[in-house]
Amino acid sequence: MGKLITAHGEINTPVFMPVGTQGTVKAISNDELLECGAEIMLGNAYHLNLRPGLEIIRKAGGLHKFIGWKGPILTDSGGYQVFSLAKLRKLSEEGAEFSSHIDGSRHFITPEKAVEIQEILGSDIMMTFDECVHYPAARDYAEQSLNLTTKWAKRSKDFLHNTQYAIHNTPNHSLRSGSGQANAQLLFGIVQGSTYPDLRKRAVEELLSIGFDGYAIGGVSVGEPQNLIHEISSYTASLLPENSPRYLMGMGTPVDMMEAISNGMDMFDCVVPTRNGRNGQAFTWNGELQLRNSEYKEDFSSIDKDCGCMACRKYTRAYIRHLFNAEEILGLRLVSLHNIHFYVKLIQKSRQAIKDDCFESFRLEFAGKYITTKRTV
């Protein structure tokens, strides 16, 4: 548990970061996010660089101004998207050449360019550009890829130093950054190494010797079986320093997140609450509900009686089910909103439990209740 200080405010950890890939958390306004208690949101450098493009965001005065969000923003470098979404043309030591998934236009991204993009966006926390290796990966490939990711991490850090030096030494502080606050931006390194413990260990050691403001575990939940996800992430987490923020990228379900907290992770992001919310799946203190099911046809209770979100205060399961059946936008908005609220509250309660020195009993009680109810729904 701790506090992370950024240029746009403090973040209490552990923290859940709602995902706003395109500069918006799908179907939810920024005011609603704040009402849910969200302290930080995520953006994605790959997507925002392709659309609307950096020039527009720069002219708007940076990403915070462009999207109307005053709190901290973390941007992913786009490494994951370049290797999963774009049509990758060529990977070299220098960088990655790819075609946009939107219009096929060709782009070349280097570790330096990824930092520069995030400086222009003005994100409070930037991520290094890495190769996200999917599962399964042969050991040779994983090792070779890790070598590249480490070199890229070093180049990202060097570039950041140089940029900050340039900014400090020029009268025009907005030289490269849309927000003029490049010197206040934090840079996190990403631990890769696939499912090989010795490679993960090496990745951590190398990143620590370069030195970053925080460390993320990447390349988990990329197709590997559930037991391997936990094994690798908890092993990697155990190697990361306690006095730096530790961020588990792209995971997961409420129960996964709680387990990761007990393994020492501080920061989480996941599209599950909004993606599943748009399909009618709600997360509650008693488990998961599929609100489109016929059993809720005449259920006039709220999604979760223990939830204080706007959807639960004002609407019933029966009504929300009707909205989904009638394909009304409000239905997916309400469930997305509830789910974000639930994730944020779950983390807030975890934080309190850590403070009260009873996190493990809180976690076990939650997990027991969660699974039992899920089975009966």
Ligand SMILES: [Zn+2]
């Ligand atoms: Zn609710």
